[in-house]
Amino acid sequence: MAGVYIHIPFCKSFCSYCDFYSTTDNSLKEDLVQALVCEAELRSAYLDGEKVETIYIGGGTPSLLEPAVTKSLLTAVRNNFTLVDDPEITAEINPDDVSDGFFSSLRQAGVNRISVGVQSWNDKRLRYLGRRHDAAQSARALEAAFDEGFINVSADIIYGLPGMTTADLKSDLEKTLSYPVTHLSAYHLTVEEGTKLGRLRKAGKLKETDEEISGAMFALLGKICRDHGFIHYEISNFAREGFISRHNSSYWRQVPYIGLGPSAHSFDRRSRQWNVSDVKKYIKSIRAGIIPCEREELSRVTVFNEYVMTSLRTMWGIDLLYVEEFFDKEMHDYLVNLSGRYIRYGLMKREKNTLILTDQGKMISDNIIAELLTEI
Secondary structure, eight states, X not given: OEXXXXXXXXXSSOOSSOOSOOBSOGGGHHHHHHHHHHHHHHTTTTTTTOOEEEEEEEESOGGGSOHHHHHHXXXXXXXXXXXXXXXXXXXXXOGGGOOTTHHHHHHHHXXXXXXXXXXXXXXXXXXXXXXXXXXXXXXXXXHHHHHTTOOOEEEEEEEOOTTOOHHHHHHHHHXXXXXXXXXXXXXXXXXXXXXXXXXXXXXXXXXXXXXXXXXXXXXXXXXXXXXXXXXXXXXXXXXXXXXXXXHHHHHHTTOOEEEESTTOEEEOSSEEEEEOSOHXXXXXXXXXXXXXXEEEEOOHHHHHHHHHHHHTTBSSOEEHHHIIIIIOHHHHHHHHHHHHXXXXXXXXXXXXXXXXXXXXXXXXXXHHHHXXXXXX
């Protein structure tokens, strides 16, 4: 199986925390869509015949596209790749882009899963994040999604903002889960260089949340989601039974995928490539029939390290039989031996032939993963 990611880089304004490639020059939307259709044709052989199980339209702000335009992109994917009978097709939605009938049209276009960028139910925190919607718009967007027939609805929230408390997080979670959402992505704020928040930190005007409060928030997040019947299947992701994101899971399991659009990444198990992060250069190059990308051949060690990094973030953990079969016995024994002390400390557990982080281990997952990586 394989996945398709389509990057829509356009935004009306920049969020203070976001370091994904985006542009506020929305004049090139029509040209970009034509280029995306062309890139799908140019790269139709990339997945080597593997069937596409998931399509994800992200950004940027995909909801700036009219549903009819989204339909044309999905048609291009269907025309150039072989899809399974019931693919998961997700589109990211900004609450303030929603109008009457928007979700009905999106369903008719072929989208069957949406991810709504709620981020917070506190208007002050939304302004701090640079979001252009308010809490009332999030409420209207979620209500419209369900009223217009969507069942598979994910909501995004951000926690760990400077000055935010566990009580604030509890309020955001309870408000979000008061809707019949089937999936929740909850991300601790990460301050990246080059963003507005990154510049504030560099100027000494931002104090990040300390580890103790962050740990308490993470523990609370897990408890509240479990109490509401959600499965904690990845460090930042929770889902009701039957609604685990198939697209996200494919990334963590090293399933091949193709990325279409400026800055989009692709992976075929042997190499990784990424398109230029410039919409004008991307369009010009695609028009000339050239994929504007860089490519990296992946060594066995690189693929192994990436597998460790991604799999330990999930409830499925590291599959030791897969490691021995896909890599070798030496890699298998390396993980078994090194994991011993984490098991003794209660940070990891071994269930048959899998290594899985405990709830305590998830709180320091970055440190554990870093120590399991190898250069050999």
